[in-house]
Amino acid sequence: MGKRDRLSGNEAVAIALRQINPDVFPAFPITPSTEIPQYFASFVANGQVDTEFIPVESEHSSMSAAIGASAAGARALTATSSCGMAYMWEELYIAASNRLPLALALVNRALSGPININCDHSDSMGARDSGWIQMYAENNQEAYDNMVQAFRISEHKDVRLPIMICQDGFITSHAVENIELLEDAEVKGFVGEYEPENYLLNPECPMAVGPYSVTDFYMEAKRNQAEGMKHVEKVVLDVAKEFAEMSGREYGLFEAYKLEDADRAVVMIGSAAGTTKDAIDKLRAQGEKVGLLKIRLYRPFPAEAIAEALKNVKAVAVMDRAEGYTNHGGPLGSDVMAAMFRARSTALATNIIYGLGGRDVRVEDMEQVFADLQTMIDNDNAGETYRYMGIRE
Known part of the structure; x- marks a missing residue:
C-alpha cells in the first residue's frame, strides 16, 4: 500500500535509494544534486541503511569509486550535475565499456559556460553517446519511480550497462510535490539482491577489468556494448510492467x-x-x-x-x-x-x-x-x- 507524502525530487530519489539500500555510494556535492547525497548521508548516520558512504575529493573520484565498487561486485551509484558530470567524463565511458551495472542520479543543469546553475539538458545530452542508458522524468513522482526501476534494468543479464536517471534541476529537484511512495518492503522485494556473475573479488574466477585494448579487440568491445543496448527497450518495458502491477503506475518508452x-x-x-x-x-x-x-x-x-x-x-x-x-x-x-x-x-x-x-x-x-x-x-x-x-x- 503506497504512502502519500510531500517531497522534492531530490528527497524522493534519496528515499528510493534508502529503500534500495545500495552497497556503495561515493559522493561529491554540486548544485543542484547536492541534496541527494546530503539526505542519504543522514540515512547512513541514522542507521537506516548499511551502505558504505564515501565522501570523495571530486566528481571524477566519485565515478571512479563507483566503477571500482561495481567491478568488485557491489551495487553502486553516485549523483551529480552539470560540470560535475563533465569532470567525470572519462569515467562515464569506462563504466559503459566495462559493462558495469551502476547508476547515476543526474540532476540536469546547464553546462558552463557562461556559468549558470539552472536547468537545461546540455549536461546529459553531451553524454548521450557515452554508452549509458538514459531515462528522464517529468515530475517528482517519475523521478522516484524511475530510480526504483533503475537497477532492475541496469543489472539485467541481457543488458549490464550503467544507467542515468535524469530530472530537471530546481524545477523538480527542489520543488515540492505530492507523491506516492512505495512501502520499503515492496521496493526491497522488487529490486532484489544483486548477484553478479563475474566480479573482481570472486577468487574462483580471476578476471581483469579495464585492460588496455589493442586494435585486435577494441572494435569487438564496442560492438559488445551495442549488443547490450539492443536489449534495453524490452527490459525497460518488462520491468515497467512488473512495476505497474506493484504500484498501479504505468510507464513505457x-x-x-x-x-x-x-x-x-x-x-x-x-x-x-x-x-x-x-x-x-x-x-x-x-x-x-x-x-x-x-x-x-x-x-x-x-x-x-x-x-x-x-x-x-x-x-x-x-x-x-x-x-x-x-x-x-x-x-x-x-x-x-x-x-x-x-x-x-x-x-x-x-x-x-x-x-x-x-x-x-x-x-x-x-x-x-x-x-x-x-x-x-x-x-x-x-x-x-x-x-x-x-x-x-
Missing part, C-alpha cells in the same frame, strides 16, 4: 498524451511536458486536435516506436532543451527527424530550442507552438526548421 487523433504534436523531454499538457487540455477544450509525445527512454533511442506513434500527425515540433551547434537544431530534433525520415513520414517538422539556462516555459508559449504548427499545415510548408523560443532578439 515514452508517454503519448492525447496523441491518438492529433494532427499536431510536440515531442519533448522533462518537466516542460507538464506545461505542454496544460496547453493541450486548453486547446482540446476548444476543439483543436493537439498532442504530446514525452520521451522517457532517450538512450537507447526507441526510433521505430516513436515514428509509429507519430505516423498520423501532420506537423511536429521537436523541443530541445540543449543546443546541438549543428546549425540544424538540437540532439533530440536530430534523432526524432531521422526516425521520421526512415519511416517515410510526410509530416512537416520543425526543431525548437527552448528553456536554456532555466528560461521559463509558459502555457502561452506552448499554445503558440501549436499555432505555428497549424500555420505550417495551412501553408504546406515547415518554414524555419530550426528555431528558438522565448529569446530576446
Whole structure:
C-alpha cells in the first residue's frame, strides 16, 4: 500500500535509494544534486541503511569509486550535475565499456559556460553517446519511480550497462510535490539482491577489468556494448510492467498524451511536458486536435516506436532543451527527424530550442507552438526548421 507524502525530487530519489539500500555510494556535492547525497548521508548516520558512504575529493573520484565498487561486485551509484558530470567524463565511458551495472542520479543543469546553475539538458545530452542508458522524468513522482526501476534494468543479464536517471534541476529537484511512495518492503522485494556473475573479488574466477585494448579487440568491445543496448527497450518495458502491477503506475518508452487523433504534436523531454499538457487540455477544450509525445527512454533511442506513434500527425515540433551547434537544431530534433525520415513520414517538422539556462516555459508559449504548427499545415510548408523560443532578439 503506497504512502502519500510531500517531497522534492531530490528527497524522493534519496528515499528510493534508502529503500534500495545500495552497497556503495561515493559522493561529491554540486548544485543542484547536492541534496541527494546530503539526505542519504543522514540515512547512513541514522542507521537506516548499511551502505558504505564515501565522501570523495571530486566528481571524477566519485565515478571512479563507483566503477571500482561495481567491478568488485557491489551495487553502486553516485549523483551529480552539470560540470560535475563533465569532470567525470572519462569515467562515464569506462563504466559503459566495462559493462558495469551502476547508476547515476543526474540532476540536469546547464553546462558552463557562461556559468549558470539552472536547468537545461546540455549536461546529459553531451553524454548521450557515452554508452549509458538514459531515462528522464517529468515530475517528482517519475523521478522516484524511475530510480526504483533503475537497477532492475541496469543489472539485467541481457543488458549490464550503467544507467542515468535524469530530472530537471530546481524545477523538480527542489520543488515540492505530492507523491506516492512505495512501502520499503515492496521496493526491497522488487529490486532484489544483486548477484553478479563475474566480479573482481570472486577468487574462483580471476578476471581483469579495464585492460588496455589493442586494435585486435577494441572494435569487438564496442560492438559488445551495442549488443547490450539492443536489449534495453524490452527490459525497460518488462520491468515497467512488473512495476505497474506493484504500484498501479504505468510507464513505457515514452508517454503519448492525447496523441491518438492529433494532427499536431510536440515531442519533448522533462518537466516542460507538464506545461505542454496544460496547453493541450486548453486547446482540446476548444476543439483543436493537439498532442504530446514525452520521451522517457532517450538512450537507447526507441526510433521505430516513436515514428509509429507519430505516423498520423501532420506537423511536429521537436523541443530541445540543449543546443546541438549543428546549425540544424538540437540532439533530440536530430534523432526524432531521422526516425521520421526512415519511416517515410510526410509530416512537416520543425526543431525548437527552448528553456536554456532555466528560461521559463509558459502555457502561452506552448499554445503558440501549436499555432505555428497549424500555420505550417495551412501553408504546406515547415518554414524555419530550426528555431528558438522565448529569446530576446
